[in-house]
Amino acid sequence: MGRIDYQNNLNQAQLEAVFSPDGPTLIIAGAGSGKTRTLVYRVAWLVEKGIPPERILLLTFTRKASQEMLHRVEEMLNRSCREVAGGTFHSLAYKFLRIYGSVIGLKRPLTVMDRKDSEELVGKIIKAKHWEKEKDVPDKREFLELLSRFVNRGLTFEEGLSNSFFENGISLSKLREVNLGYETLKRQHGLLDYDDLLSHCLHLFRQETGIVRELSSYYQYVLVDEYQDTNLLQAEIVRHLARENIMVVGDDSQSIYGFRGAHFKNILDFPRQFPGTRVIKLEENFRSSQPILNLANRMISYSKERYSKCLFSRFKKGEPPCLIELPYEESQSQYVVRQLQEFHGQGIPWQEMAVLFRAGHHSFNLEVFLQKEGIPFKKYGGRRFVEGAHIKDLISYLKVIHNPRDVLAWERILRLLEGLGPKRAQAIVERMTDCPDWTSRLECLTGYPRLKSQLTEFSALFQRLVDQPFLTPTQALEMIWDYYKNLLPGLYEEPQRRQKEIEEIIRVSYNYTETEDLLGDLSLEVYEESDGPEKDQLVLSTVHSAKGLEWKIVFIIWLTEGRFPSSQSMMNPEEMEEERRLLYVAITRAKERLFLTYPESLSNRGGGWQKNDLCHFIADIAEDLLPKRGKPINHSLQVPASYCSPIPKEDDEGFSKGTKVFHPLFGNGVIQEPPRERKVRVLFKRYGSKVLHLDYARLERG
DNA sequence: AGCCCGTCGGTTTTT
DNA sequence: CCGACGGGCT
Numbered sequence A: 001m002g003r004i005d006y007q008n009n010l011n012q013a014q015l016e017a018v019f020s021p022d023g024p025t026l027i028i029a030g031a032g033s034g035k036t037r038t039l040v041y042r043v044a045w046l047v048e049k050g051i052p053p054e055r056i057l058l059l060t061f062t063r064k065a066s067q068e069m070l071h072r073v074e075e076m077l078n079r080s081c082r083e084v085a086g087g088t089f090h091s092l093a094y095k096f097l098r099i100y101g102s103v104i105g106l107k108r109p110l111t112v113m114d115r116k117d118s119e120e121l122v123g124k125i126i127k128a129k130h131w132e133k134e135k136d137v138p139d140k141r142e143f144l145e146l147l148s149r150f151v152n153r154g155l156t157f158e159e160g161l162s163n164s165f166f167e168n169g170i171s172l173s174k175l176r177e178v179n180l181g182y183e184t185l186k187r188q189h190g191l192l193d194y195d196d197l198l199s200h201c202l203h204l205f206r207q208e209t210g211i212v213r214e215l216s217s218y219y220q221y222v223l224v225d226e227y228q229d230t231n232l233l234q235a236e237i238v239r240h241l242a243r244e245n246i247m248v249v250g251d252d253s254q255s256i257y258g259f260r261g262a263h264f265k266n267i268l269d270f271p272r273q274f275p276g277t278r279v280i281k282l283e284e285n286f287r288s289s290q291p292i293l294n295l296a297n298r299m300i301s302y303s304k305e306r307y308s309k310c311l312f313s314r315f316k317k318g319e320p321p322c323l324i325e326l327p328y329e330e331s332q333s334q335y336v337v338r339q340l341q342e343f344h345g346q347g348i349p350w351q352e353m354a355v356l357f358r359a360g361h362h363s364f365n366l367e368v369f370l371q372k373e374g375i376p377f378k379k380y381g382g383r384r385f386v387e388g389a390h391i392k393d394l395i396s397y398l399k400v401i402h403n404p405r406d407v408l409a410w411e412r413i414l415r416l417l418e419g420l421g422p423k424r425a426q427a428i429v430e431r432m433t434d435c436p437d438w439t440s441r442l443e444c445l446t447g448y449p450r451l452k453s454q455l456t457e458f459s460a461l462f463q464r465l466v467d468q469p470f471l472t473p474t475q476a477l478e479m480i481w482d483y484y485k486n487l488l489p490g491l492y493e494e495p496q497r498r499q500k501e502i503e504e505i506i507r508v509s510y511n512y513t514e515t516e517d518l519l520g521d522l523s524l525e526v527y528e529e530s531d532g533p534e535k536d537q538l539v540l541s542t543v544h545s546a547k548g549l550e551w552k553i554v555f556i557i558w559l560t561e562g563r564f565p566s567s568q569s570m571m572n573p574e575e576m577e578e579e580r581r582l583l584y585v586a587i588t589r590a591k592e593r594l595f596l597t598y599p600e601s602l603s604n605r606g607g608g609w610q611k612n613d614l615c616h617f618i619a620d621i622a623e624d625l626l627p628k629r630g631k632p633i634n635h636s637l638q639v640p641a642s643y644c645s646p647i648p649k650e651d652d653e654g655f656s657k658g659t660k661v662f663h664p665l666f667g668n669g670v671i672q673e674p675p676r677e678r679k680v681r682v683l684f685k686r687y688g689s690k691v692l693h694l695d696y697a698r699l700e701r702g
Numbered sequence B: 001a002g003c004c005c006g007t008c009g010g011t012t013t014t015t
Numbered sequence C: 001c002c003g004a005c006g007g008g009c010t
Helices: A012-018 A035-048 A063-077 A089-104 A115-128 A140-152 A157-162 A172-189 A194-207 A209-218 A232-241 A265-273 A290-301 A329-345 A360-373 A389-402 A407-415 A422-432 A438-443 A449-467 A473-484 A495-509 A515-524 A573-587
Strands: A025-029 A056-059 A085-087 A221-224 A246-250 A278-282 A284-289 A312-315 A322-326 A353-357 A377-380 A538-542 A551-556 A590-599 A601-603 A609-611 A660-663 A667-676 A679-684 A688-693
Touching (some): A012 A035, A012 A278, A035 A056, A089 A194, A089 A209, A115 A172, A140 A157, A140 A172, A194 A209, A209 A232, A284 A590, A290 A312, A360 A377, A438 A449, A551 A573
Parallel strands (some): A056 A085
Antiparallel strands (some): A660 A667, A679 A688
């Protein structure tokens, strides 16, 4: 065999994985242990062995990840492997549903809704029932969260309901009605939410054993990356698709998608579901220096349910990570910027450095500072650009052509016409549902005097789009853009930025011949503005989006109780454990230098200041691993007069037992015990009982 | 009644 | 930075 030098590029454990004989294999791969490398060589080896690439299925977390892997395989083999089947569970499920969906009663065309679309749909149901203000009905976000929890744990709605506790008098019957409405609307209009992709695919597999047999004999090898983040549904999909040649790779310490039904126990259950599983552990870390790993190991060792594993590094020496306390958010931003500039001055490219944080909005302040200093950066996580209002507008025209039953898309584009708001748009769409053709659909728009002048252009657009039966997605988008560009400036701010993004979408569309493929990928794959190829940019990222990536120098900001770990997790020990793993993921992204920062004070909405506590995962760690550096050298931030630290309150006035209060982090609560030594006990609706210091925690009467 | 526009408040994490 | 909300307008 081989043009490929396996022996010199892989260590013993990796070789064992790559050459693993047929049959189920579980690879427990610690952070930075070369798991991607191992998968790449495995695929290369399979292809070299003569397996047709299209019969290898590679399930990854993002399509980007799978494309990167395949690119490396291609370089090694010097041949194209583009035919390797791959992508995410959701995109694969969508593909199967498009082919076989009719078997389980799904009528094509099918449209995938993003989170916002789903919310809008649920919102319509709640509004139609006039339940917006009802106390016993959860709002659309809460409802969808609940539903998603059920689905991703493999429960029916009823099973989910009976397994949940509802404290504050939620009406189960109303909940059922909302769910019924949601299901009905989705079915009527050919709409699927993210969870439907998985659950319907599973439904198909359970029911149609013939199809499963066909598929599973087609895919000779199935490989799954990041297996610790799959949930029960995804695991079952894998079980249907894979005969025995299945290899899954994962790390229980990096399981960070519990909110999506993933549980790190799934990975430990794998050997039970596939008897005869070979287990291979990759523990040698090729990424980080030993001091950074020491911190990661120590931090995760406090984990309650740990699957024993201890990373050791090839690189014994290195700078220890540092912890830096700063007075305010602004000083934190300034500190990070200064350090970045310093390293960049030493010749480190921007793209070798990253700033990580728990939630998308935690970097807003830093972004302002970076902009001011002219440091180029690219942000991952947080709002995606396909979610921008202008992109959604543009895509909605395409959606309507593709699926005229798509009420959401129809209403969206109708609302762009002057004189049409939610009410009239909905009425028009309702009349349109029974229309057999485009002429009659457009006729539903007559009878609104204010539309007169706009209608000619609007109708003309659809005439053009519909008349030519074989438009490519790009041609269609260009016609739409030709129409929409007249509206854009009047709709939103920064039209020139939005125009650039629209042009980006049109560029993306060149790669597609089928509208359905384009629409599917736009909602199922991560697209980012590619502002110029290979640009040297600093990376800002949520920890979730940083998974699998690495940088020479990493900053983790906002390490305060309430931000990281998130205050949302404080009530639930399991979620708190996940926050710890999340921090573990963040720390193990760093190769050479790691900086942990947090601002000591946080402004709150009363205009005062509140003291932040250091993230307790870090506070628990001994100083020899983590020298705490004092205030940063030479920080010359101009501090406004109001920055003078905590303003003591004059008295305990108003905070007697039973008083309703508001806290910027914990929300609404009630005083349980009146203040003693300036400390007060408060029972919060969402976070339970907490003791707060009146001088720091700016409680307000609520 | 329904639409438009300005203001204010509040944000986990992802497919 | 988006979405909910309220006041004035058609």
